Amino acid sequence: MFGFGVLTFVIGLLISVALHEFGHFYPARKFGVRVSQFMVGFGPTLFSRQRGETEYGIKAIPLGGYVRIIGMIPPRPKIRRGPFRNIINQTRETAMAELTDADQGRVFYQLHPAKKLTVMLGGPLMNLVVAIVLLFISLVLIGTPQPTTKVDAVINCLPSELNAAGECPSGATTSPAAKAGLAVGDQIVSINANPTQDWDALVSEIDGAAGQRITMEINRADSTLILTATVADISTETQPNGYLGFRPVVELTRQSPLAVAEVIGQVGLATVQLIMDLPARLSNIVATAVGAEPRDLDGPISIVGVSVISGDVVAQESPASWRILDFLMLLASVNLALFFFNLLPILPLDGGHVAGALYEWGRRKTKSKRAAEAVDIAKLMPAAYVFAILLLSFSMLLIYVDLVAPIRLN
Structure with missing residues (x-):
């Protein structure tokens, strides 16, 4: 039953990721923007199929996903000076290389800021909707102990x-x-x-x-x-x-539907608190990785760690309704964490693009010469790369700790 619980969670996670990406994909297509790829997972491609102008596929590592929306970075003259000019120029050249003559008027940077917000908020909002549905089933239809x-x-x-x-x-x-x-x-x-x-x-x-x-x-x-x-x-x-x-x-x-809102608020506060406490908790994670300290049971946990807990949930000796409840609550918590985390105003997260669209919208209300220009997020890519490297490093460390010292229900 443990393996079945892990597999079921992975399937639930993949569905959640696919719905997140669909939240970006659908409005982008509705606004006429070309989307060249819709991928669930990272790494080597296990399966893909071309339908129309979009390649749909599943990749080997089920830790996320992406949609390739054409024209995320606007064209600008090549930067000649500055410590990060090579990164900025290369990022822009890569983005421009994806454009074709037929893409005129069908690129992301030409959208009104309101439409950009709709596209970028669509992903996190899908996770919120999934969480609300799962919480409603758990709290209102099944009930809590x-x-x-x-x-x-x-x-x-x-x-x-x-x-x-x-x-x-x-x-x-x-x-x-x-x-x-x-x-x-x-x-x-x-x-x-x-x-x-x-x-x-x-x-x-x-x-x-x-x-x-x-x-x-x-x-x-x-x-x-x-x-x-x-x-x-x-x-x-x-x-x-x-x-x-x-x-x-x-x-x-069975609980009142208001209990759903209460849980969302609690998870939101817990997510913010966890992010604020990460520097303080990092020492324990490193110490646990080298075997110097026991695992902090209240510390952060990776998707691998959550899948282990999911296996424990399904394998525990309790009525089926209780195990279903615990599993749905766990999957709902993951979707809520994805919702709140992705709204952080940092590139390459969705919240970074949301912040850029809001800034562009505010600038349009001014009378400056650059008011109608799209925000050039290429200039923020050096910081985005640093954040991505830190996030990847932390994720790999956390996955390792979840493998050698997993948090278990028992």
Whole structure:
């Protein structure tokens, strides 16, 4: 099942990548721009087919994809001076070599900035749409694990007396639930005549009665029982805490559609925080790579690492609905991460092109002589190459760490 989970994730990732690229491809074609290639993956081509003026294909390394949109860089005179003139000139010459006489009026740099924004935002927005669909299926249609007021197991001692295996040693103090006669399958209906309609209400009643004697109304096999117990007081200085001694049944509970927006916000904040923390976490990644430190379980993870977790998710011993839920949530999180990461205003990411289109649009509102000119992103290519090299190096390091010290669910 582990291998099946990894394979299923890779297929899901390839579909997500293909939809991302389609988000660029479709509006570009609608605006008349020629798109010469639509590729899923990087490296050697495994399969390709020419349809019309576009080559469609799948490459060997399923870590991304691209569409080759003609005319991303506008024509300009050759730069004669400057430390990076060779890189800039070569980039422009390569882009110009793709143009044909029939491409006049069908190149990206001739589009209005609003259309450029539509093309470049299309990819990340497709990932957002995929994530929303997956989250809706997961949260609203399947539901998330929520503790209930039904007893799954009775813990026979106080939490401070549990051993490392989570078992009660002989001679341990009997828990209030065990003393009261609470049994597996019991439904706690109320405490001190206060209804406990959900887990939060039940916990509130127990914590509020720490150290006090309570009366519980119980449903057991279609019968109503009244049990009494003295709630153990395990409060801390800052948090009141009562303890009965039972583990609740956990069931999948369908959530409101608003939960989808909450998860998107949480993943967005987590992605931003992770990017900000990368310099601080880099030392642990390097140390883990050389075997000097254990892996930080809260640190960044590559697509290879996520595929390992996906294999663990599918292979775990739990109901099929739970495994499907975990898998869909994992794939949704990857799509959300792609959405937020690609919006970073740095070339060669989509966000870099978005920033260029916004700048061009703003400049058009001025009365300068260059207002109608397309933004020359070729001048930013040296910085883009540096970022690409750093990103590739970091990705390779992270993939290596995920191979030698993978994060596992167990």
